[in-house]
Amino acid sequence: MWRDPEEEGRISPGGLCRGVRSPPAPHRMHLLTMIFLLLMLQARLTQTLFPSPEDGWQIYTSAQAPDGKCICTVVAPAQTTCSRDPRSRQLRQLMEKVQNISQSMEVLDLRTFRDLQYLRNTESLMKVLDTKLRATDSQRNVNAKSFQELKDKMKQLLPLIPVLDQYKSDTKMIVQLKEEVRNLSNVLLLIQEEMGAYDYEELQQRVMFLEARLHACMQKLGCGKLTGVSNPITVRASGSRFGSWMTDTMAPSADNRVWYMDGYYKGRRVLEYRSLNDFIKGQNFVQHLLPHPWAGTGHVVYNGSLYYNKYQSNIVVKYHFRSRSVSVQRSLNNAGYNNTFPYSWGGFSDIDFMVDENGLWAVYTTNQNAGNIVVSKMDPLTLEILKTWDTGYPKRSAGESFMICGTLYVTNSHLAGAKIYFAYYTNSSTYEYTDIPFHNQYSHISMLDYNPRERVLYTWNNGHQVLYNVTLFHVIKTNGE
Structure with missing residues (x-):
């Protein structure tokens, strides 16, 4: 079930740090989904761009599977995609962007994990300080010893300030990453629509054509050199x-x-x-x-x-x-x-x-x-x-x-x-x-x-x-x- 990223990852140690967020998990899941989609599109584009093989095909065929079906494996001559193809170039650029975003998310995730540990360690200190402040406020008089104790506790909390500042910066980065992922999603949808039914049908026809050619070749040139024997x-x-x-x-x-x-x-x-x-x-x-x-x-x-x-x-x-x-x-x-x-x-x-x-x-x-x-x-x-x-x-x-x-x-x-x-x-x-x-x-x-x-x-x-x-x-x- 999809949940709003804004409602997740909230940290509230002792009720003093509400509003500080860690990198939302759905963003990482969304990013992985984008990477998977890109890989699938790239593989599909590569298949679509392959021309007919000009060199000899190497065919390893295990003639019959246990269920009676014929098995034939073809190692076609190596082919390369056209580097000038605009869709291929666009996909490469998108892959680079996704890789950069992925690296940024990893750094952010590690840093957030470290800071979270620090916040958890200071939570008990904050609770003690909060108790002393409440006691001081009720007594309305502070002696020198109590004042010094409060001062010492405040010094211990000083390192928390840059951590909170870093959280503010990380929150801005998360917003930017969200926007980039959203833009990537839109671009991928456009590419998917552009490569839609026509290319799929073309690829399907190509596969059927190759299957027919392979079947004809196997009928005419069924002989080969023995390279292996299956299990009995x-x-x-x-x-x-x-x-x-x-x-x-x-x-x-x-x-x-x-x-x-x-x-x-x-x-x-x-x-x-x-x-x-x-x-x-x-x-x-x-x-x-x-x-x-x-x-x-x-x-x-x-x-x-x-x-x-x-x-x-x-x-x-x-x-x-x-x-x-x-x-x-x-x-x-x-x-x-x-x-x-x-x-x-x-x-x-x-x-x-x-x-x-x-x-x-x-x-x-x-x-x-x-x-x-x-x-x-x-x-x-x-x-x-x-x-x-x-x-x-x-x-x-x-x-x-x-x-x-x-x-x-x-x-x-x-x-x-x-x-x-x-x-x-x-x-x-x-x-x-x-x-x-x-x-x-x-x-x-x-x-x-x-x-x-x-x-x-x-x-x-x-x-x-x-x-x-x-x-x-x-x-x-x-x-x-």
Whole structure:
């Protein structure tokens, strides 16, 4: 509730100093309000004056929040406001005035606090003096001793005179500060009216335009370099220690089916859940019985078909869910199998299928490659190998691996404390060692795959089905249109 400043801060020690005021608290509150308003206006003006970026945008995007919403953070090229803009110049001048007023108020506040302490200390002295004066007035005779006592008391009160004079001066300063704040309020109201609805609508249109541009850029240039992995999101706890679960990376957005394959060898039963919510609840699923058992956990669902490694062989199989039949199968020449070159956790993980923004991949190794990880780009229709890269990284030293935007990322362990340690770039046939930590919550990862549609990592961790969001770094060149 607003209260009249004139009615506050009155000091009346012993009834002798009525009318002496300290700096009213509402003035300071009003001043803080003005400073806040100025900062808000300056920030808004700065946003309004930004032109289109001429240089490359840096975009860090964490693809999916826990609530399913896409997160994208843009670091735009540095821009500066136009120093000749009259409103910007006027706001700077007002900010300087407010700063000066603020400093004056602080000095005044400290001085008033000090003087108040002095007045409180002299209050008892004033009461004694008042009592003696009343007694003297009633007796109408003053002896020498009483007169000397009164004289001594009066000497003790002499320092109060400059304090009261200072209060008079401070009161005048408060009146001046009130007037300056009132003038600032009027000027700010005028600026606010001048920057009113038109600039707000213009800013809103600008934001919408930038959002549309950013969305278009992300659609066209969705690839980026992995810079971070979120904390794990446990979706469900089910099945054995080892297994795999996935969605179709090529399915339309309305198709949210989940496929579930428990175990790492000799399995043939694939459960198809209608949605992620049904998978969480363990309901509404159909069963597919594969004609050939699988090996490992490196399966993927891509464009309506399951790609997996046939048990005790280096044969890769494409199984079509709708027709419930094998579309094609082919031997992956020289590829190790049956725990010849598995990941560090074993589990017949010799051949690992992956899908990213560029299509279907197979990760494995051969004797000719001395057990180092081999990456092959595959034709999803025929399972023919289109191109192969030797990464030079020993597969048995890898905990798991996954592809993002043509880059193979390798973890250094499947146990607690694992991190993404190695990256191989197929577009340049180069590699680098990385240090990207992620929280291995259940201490035994047996499946780790990237889903480019959702931009998340699917993980099977010690009987838990877990998701990780990823953060990618993009540099998008623009021409400032």
